[in-house]
Amino acid sequence: MAKYKLHCFGASGNAYKVALYLNCAGLDWEPAEVDFFNGQTRDAVWRADINAMGEAPVLEVGGRKFAQSGAILTWLAETTGRFSPSTADQRIEALRWMFFDNHKFTSYLATHRFLFSVAPPGTDPAVVAFFKARADAAYSIADKHLSAHPFVAGAQPTIADFSMAGYVFYPADETGIDIAKSYPGIDDWRGRIMALDGWKDPYDLMPGRRLPSQVRR
Numbered sequence: 728m729a730k731y732k733l734h735c736f737g738a739s740g741n742a743y744k745v746a747l748y749l750n751c752a753g754l755d756w757e758p759a760e761v762d763f764f765n766g767q768t769r770d771a772v773w774r775a776d777i778n779a780m781g782e783a784p785v786l787e788v789g790g791r792k793f794a795q796s797g798a799i800l801t802w803l804a805e806t807t808g809r810f811s812p813s814t815a816d817q818r819i820e821a822l823r824w825m826f827f828d829n830h831k832f833t834s835y836l837a838t839h840r841f842l843f844s845v846a847p848p849g850t851d852p853a854v855v856a857f858f859k860a861r862a863d864a865a866y867s868i869a870d871k872h873l874s875a876h877p878f879v880a881g882a883q884p885t886i887a888d889f890s891m892a893g894y895v896f897y898p899a900d901e902t903g904i905d906i907a908k909s910y911p912g913i914d915d916w917r918g919r920i921m922a923l924d925g926w927k928d929p930y931d932l933m934p935g936r937r938l939p940s941q942v943r944r
């Protein structure tokens with residue numbers, strides 16, 4: 728049995744943040760598939776046993792369970808030293824972007840992707856357009872920052888990069904945002920993340936089915 732067990736599924740960008748960290752940090756980990764599409768995160772027993780917040784990812788280690796990708800990444804950086812911000816200034820810079828990521832960069836894109844590729848047809852197009860505009864606004868801000876900095880909190884990759892990498896490797900026809908076409912700063916940064924030892928595509932790193940894309944369905 729591996730030291731770290733990650734409750735996750737392939738389509739979960741929030742879980743991918745932690746899976747990618749564990750893989751790039753070279754830690755001994757294994758995935759445990761969450762059956763999200765059949766409602767497992769809403770199941771009362773799963774909530775009682777695994778995560779009362781009803782979300783993936785959950786990291787299980789040494790009999791403890793941790794939820795919230797930002798908290799998990801912070802705990803892993805503190806306990807392993809891998810991809811830990813190295814100064815007080817870098818720590819606050821990483822935290823600043825992780826809050827931005829959790830509130831806007833990840834969450835608007837993830838909500839847009841859900842409406843675009845998962846929800847049954849029938850959502851008011853104005854709602855989908857609202858989330859697309861919010862995601863684009865956050866992506867523009869990150870694009871400007873990443874055009875001027877190699878990594879989120881400076882010259883070296885930190886946990887803030889893993890946090891912001893959650894959804895950027897899913898296909899454009901699944902998320903509805905074409906990073907290669909619209910966000911060159913994010914696209915170049917993606918290349919630097921892909922060059923890290925241990926990088927893998929979300930669907931190769933975690934179990935579970937792919938989302939249908941708008942083109943494919």
Ligand SMILES: N[C@@H](CCC(=O)N[C@@H](CS)C(=O)NCC(=O)O)C(=O)O
Nearest residue numbers: 739740741768781782783784795796
């Ligand atoms: N802020 C949380 C977000 C986690 C999250 O939204 N996970 C999704 C999968 S990507 C989930 O399990 N959602 C279940 C639900 O909202 O019912 C984190 O960073 O861990």
